[in-house]
Amino acid sequence: MSDLLERLRGRGWRMTAQRRVVAEVLDGDHVHLTADEVHSRAVAKLPEISRATVYNTLGELVSLGEVLEVATDKRAKRYDPNAHRPHHHLVCAQCGAIRDVHPSGNPLADLPDSERFGFTVSDVEVTYRGVCPNCAAA
Amino acid sequence: MSDLLERLRGRGWRMTAQRRVVAEVLDGDHVHLTADEVHSRAVAKLPEISRATVYNTLGELVSLGEVLEVATDKRAKRYDPNAHRPHHHLVCAQCGAIRDVHPSGNPLADLPDSERFGFTVSDVEVTYRGVCPNCAAA
DNA sequence: ACTTGACTTAGACATTGTCTAATGTAGGAT
DNA sequence: ATCCTACATTAGACAATGTCTAAGTCAAGT
Numbered sequence: 001m002s003d004l005l006e007r008l009r010g011r012g013w014r015m016t017a018q019r020r021v022v023a024e025v026l027d028g029d030h031v032h033l034t035a036d037e038v039h040s041r042a043v044a045k046l047p048e049i050s051r052a053t054v055y056n057t058l059g060e061l062v063s064l065g066e067v068l069e070v071a072t073d074k075r076a077k078r079y080d081p082n083a084h085r086p087h088h089h090l091v092c093a094q095c096g097a098i099r100d101v102h103p104s105g106n107p108l109a110d111l112p113d114s115e116r117f118g119f120t121v122s123d124v125e126v127t128y129r130g131v132c133p134n135c136a137a138a
Numbered sequence: 139m140s141d142l143l144e145r146l147r148g149r150g151w152r153m154t155a156q157r158r159v160v161a162e163v164l165d166g167d168h169v170h171l172t173a174d175e176v177h178s179r180a181v182a183k184l185p186e187i188s189r190a191t192v193y194n195t196l197g198e199l200v201s202l203g204e205v206l207e208v209a210t211d212k213r214a215k216r217y218d219p220n221a222h223r224p225h226h227h228l229v230c231a232q233c234g235a236i237r238d239v240h241p242s243g244n245p246l247a248d249l250p251d252s253e254r255f256g257f258t259v260s261d262v263e264v265t266y267r268g269v270c271p272n273c274a275a276a
Numbered sequence: 277a278c279t280t281g282a283c284t285t286a287g288a289c290a291t292t293g294t295c296t297a298a299t300g301t302a303g304g305a306t
Numbered sequence: 307a308t309c310c311t312a313c314a315t316t317a318g319a320c321a322a323t324g325t326c327t328a329a330g331t332c333a334a335g336t
Contacts, residue, residue, distance in 0.1 A: 014303075014313065016313095016315080018314080018315070035292075036291085049315085050317065051318095052317080052318090053316075056314080056315085057314095071212050072209075074207060074215050075291080076291080076292060076293090077292090090249075090253075090254070090257055090259065092257065099255050101249060102253060103249045104249075104250060105243070105248040107245055107264055110242050110243040111242075116228070116268075117228065117237050117271075118270070120268045120274060121266050121267070122268050122269070123266070123267040124265065124266050125264070125265045126245055126262060126264050127262065127263045128245075128262050129261040129263065130254075130259035130261070131260075132257050133256035136258060152281095152282060152283070153334095154284080154332080157283090172323090173323075174323075186284095188284065188287095189286090189287095190285070190325080191284055191285075193325075194283085213293090213323080214323060215323090
C-alpha cells in the first residue's frame with residue numbers, strides 16, 4: 001500500500017499520521033472492513049485518532065477512486081482497497097465472510113438496450129451469496 | 139397484491155389492519171420503498187400504526203420470501219414486492235431512481251468453480267448504475 | 277361470547293453516519 | 307530554522323435508521 005501513499009502525495013494530499021494509519025489498516029487482499037472496524041484498528045496504532053477523521057479519510061479515498069464502497073451486507077458500508085482491479089464479491093449468508101471474485105463474462109453486455117430505459121449505464125456491481133465451507137461444515 | 143394477502147392467510151398469518159395496510163402500500167411494479175417511506179404511507183391510511191409494526195411486518199414478509207430486501211442505495215434498506223419474478227436493478231447515481239431490469243444471460247453461470255472458494259453459491263444480486271434520462275437532461 | 281396467544285404500541289436504546297466550532301499542524305514562504 | 311496559513315483533526319452534538327421491551331389489544335378458534 002506504499003504505492004497508495006505515494007500516489008496520494010502526488011495528487012497533493014497533505015500527509016498526516018492519521019491518514020497514513022488509515023491507509024495502512026486498509027492494506028491487503030480480501031479486506032472489506034466497516035468504518036467502525038477501520039476506526040478500531042486505527043486506534044490500536046494511533047490512540048488519539050477520532051471517528052470523524054476516519055470517516056473523512058475513507059470518504060476522501062472513495063472520492064479519489066482509491067477505495068471502493070461496497071454494500072454486500074445490509075448494515076454498514078464496507079471499504080475495499082482493491083479498487084484498481086475490477087472484481088465482484090462472494091458473501092457467506094451465515095457468517096458474512098467476503099471474498100473477491102472475478103467472474104468470466106461481462107454483465108454490462110448482458111443488459112440489452114430495451115432494458116436500459118434510456119439510462120446511460122456505466123457500472124455494475126455483482127454480489128454472489130452462498131454458504132462458505134466453514135459454515136457448511138458446522 | 140390480493141393474492142399476497144390470500145397466500146399469507148393460507149400460511150397461517152393472522153390478518154390485521156396493520157398488515158393489510160403494509161401489504162397495500164407495497165403493491166405495484168418498480169416499487170422500492172425504504173422502511174420509513176412504507177411507514178409514512180401506512181400512516182396515511184391508518185394513523186395509529188407504529189414504526190415497530192412496520193419494521194416487524196416487513197421483516198416477516200422478507201422471511202416468508204414475499205418481499206425482497208435490496209441494498210441499491212447505501213443508506214436505508216429498500217423493500218421490493220416483486221419477489222416472484224427474478225430480476226435485477228438499475229439505479230440512477232444522481233437521483234436514486236430505481237427500475238427493475240431483466241438481463242439476458244445468467245451471472246451465476248459466469249462464476250467458475252475456481253472462483254467459488256468452496257462456497258455453495260445460491261444466489262446473485264446485480265445492480266447496474268448509471269444516469270437516468272431526467273438527470274441527463276438537467 | 278370467551279379465551280388465549282399472537283400482534284401492536286410507545287418509547288427507550290443501539291448502531292451508523294454527519295456536522296460544527298475550536299484547536300492543531302504540514303509544508304511552503306521567508 | 308522559523309513562521310504562516312490553509313487544511314486537517316478533534317470531541318461531541320446531532321441525525322437517520324433499526325432493534326428491543328413491557329404492557330395493552332385483538333383475531334380467530336372454541
